[in-house]
Amino acid sequence: MTATVPATEAAPPPPLLHADDVTVVRDGRPILDEVSLTVRPGEHWALLGANGAGKSTLLGLCGAVTHPTHGTVEVLGRRLGTVDLRELRAYVGHVNPRHPLRSPLPVREVVLTGLTNSVEPVPRRRPTPEQEEQADHLIDLLGLAHRADARWPTLSQGERGRTLIARSLMPRPRLVLLDEPATGLDLAGRERLLDSLDTLRAAHPELATVLVTHHLEELPAGTTHALLLRDGRLLASGAVDDVLTSDRISKCFDHPVHLERTDGRWSVRTRR
Ligand SMILES: Nc1ncnc2c1ncn2[C@@H]1O[C@H](COP(=O)(O)OP(=O)(O)OP(=O)(O)O)[C@@H](O)[C@H]1O
Numbered sequence: 001m002t003a004t005v006p007a008t009e010a011a012p013p014p015p016l017l018h019a020d021d022v023t024v025v026r027d028g029r030p031i032l033d034e035v036s037l038t039v040r041p042g043e044h045w046a047l048l049g050a051n052g053a054g055k056s057t058l059l060g061l062c063g064a065v066t067h068p069t070h071g072t073v074e075v076l077g078r079r080l081g082t083v084d085l086r087e088l089r090a091y092v093g094h095v096n097p098r099h100p101l102r103s104p105l106p107v108r109e110v111v112l113t114g115l116t117n118s119v120e121p122v123p124r125r126r127p128t129p130e131q132e133e134q135a136d137h138l139i140d141l142l143g144l145a146h147r148a149d150a151r152w153p154t155l156s157q158g159e160r161g162r163t164l165i166a167r168s169l170m171p172r173p174r175l176v177l178l179d180e181p182a183t184g185l186d187l188a189g190r191e192r193l194l195d196s197l198d199t200l201r202a203a204h205p206e207l208a209t210v211l212v213t214h215h216l217e218e219l220p221a222g223t224t225h226a227l228l229l230r231d232g233r234l235l236a237s238g239a240v241d242d243v244l245t246s247d248r249i250s251k252c253f254d255h256p257v258h259l260e261r262t263d264g265r266w267s268v269r270t271r272r
Helices: 055-062 085-089 107-115 129-141 157-169 187-203 246-253
Strands: 017-026 029-039 044-048 070-075 092-095 175-179 208-213 225-230 233-239 257-262 265-270
Touching: 017 055, 029 055, 029 225, 044 055, 055 070, 055 175, 055 208, 055 225, 085 092, 092 157, 107 129, 107 157, 129 157, 129 187, 157 175, 157 187, 187 208, 225 246, 233 246, 246 257
Parallel strands: 029 233, 044 208, 044 225, 092 175, 175 208
Antiparallel strands: 017 029, 017 070, 225 233, 257 265
């Protein structure tokens, strides 16, 4: 009789980001306390927590913007502290809603600044025809084709957000970090932005994203994992359906809520 050989499970792809027991101390106080996070290709993480919980601090570590006080962070297999942070940052897309652009650049030019990771176009650096084509492709993907020539000051908040996501994708990053991308958007703006993120994830299945928010309504349906922070400490982390429960969210925000998921999206209301 031939023994049945169990099918070997494929090894998970190597992580794009691995933060191991990281602590960040500021003014003698841990604002992030022994937190771990591993992000692999195709995963879409939500970092959730109340104001001051440490979300932006953790995102700063993910984006190689800051160093941990204790613990280790590896971004794209390179350990922070042993590599040039600027070089590493070029491979991680970072969408900052407070993008400090002052000049009235058209959408296409703003997207192209993603190539040089600069706020303004770098003089004498002209994009290649392939790069221009890629910019147009991303503008289209983010639903902005009709606004490609519109200038930055005339864009709505939501159009700016989507322009910045397209910009972050120009260097073909493997990891994109989104810091409260729906802040200040009206209902339609938020929904368009979330649709764009889901379209993006479907078009680039290897891409991983980490999105910070305090509003569960602002999570795209394609969110796969979540990490909850409370007072700088890890409350829960893992597959989204295991982590996003009414009890855990109530504890995370110190408020009794009832959480529901409908058609992939979440909504909360106070539990009475
Ligand atoms: N450079 C710093 N020096 C001292 N304290 C800091 C510094 N940066 C952040 N903090 C404090 O650390 C805590 C966590 O800040 P962080 O911005 O990471 O929280 P957050 O969860 O992103 O908050 P929010 O939702 O309000 O943006 C806050 O209490 C903040 O005041």
